[in-house]
Amino acid sequence: MSDVLLFSISLAVTVLGLLASWRAARSRGLPSGLRGAAWSLVPLGFYLTGLTAFLSSLVLNPTRWTGVAVLGLAGVLYVVSGVKLRSRAQPGPRRVEAGGRGAAPVPRGGASASAGAGGMDDDMKEIEEILRRRGI
Template identity: 30%
Template sequence: MPAVDVVLLPLCIGLSLLGVVVAVVLFLRGRRGRALQGLAFALAVTALYLVGLLRLVWDAVVAVVRWATGNVFDLTAWIGFGLLALSVVLWFVGRTLGRRSRRAAKAAPAGSAASKEVTGGKAAAGQPPAGRAPATTGGRQTKAAAPAQDDDMAEIEALLKSRGIQ
């Protein structure tokens, strides 16, 4: 029996028994779904051991630990970790800035075009927006000629009309 199996077999048995115990406790408490997940964990550990993948996982963990302990006091490794962290931060900052600039580029032309279309530029206070004549019949204004709306409401109205919502 190889030296790795001396460590892995008891580990596998212990984890499998722990999974079965947790599954039984959860089953008795009425949490059937979690009990099945505990049983699945117990079976997965045993299956990994029987297939040989648990040894592969063990070897990977040992290799990572050896690598980490070898790099703890190495100055060049710490500089490398710092550069790696900086590159990750720059990646996400660039991604965020790219999203913001795309949103701003989409919002600026659409919002300003809709505003100019509805209001015809800057309308004088108390004047109806350009392109809209007050509805009159014989010198009297009807209810349709309400007081001038502010720019925000005009933009919203134009947006709703452009989408077919009235």
């Protein structure tokens, strides 16, 4: 594609986007309009940095598409390796034997503990039984 055509298309898309952003700012508020203006300036920025020429030559070039596919595969492999590394670093839930480390504390102390608790021993026995059944 010629440079003049790419510039005309980029400028037209930018101007249309800025007009739509102005309307959005009036109807939905300033933050929405500013966000639209930011996105509207992207095509002109692409043209000025040369990315538009690169992208237009990319469309019909199989070698560049192969390069894009290889870069995509590299990105996927990198993300998968990070997920696998993270899952290996964080072990799953461990089972703790009853009475072992991590078991729920059971108050001991006979009459003084039950007198102040008022039926707390029965509740603790139920909780202890539930925890024992679940292997905690």
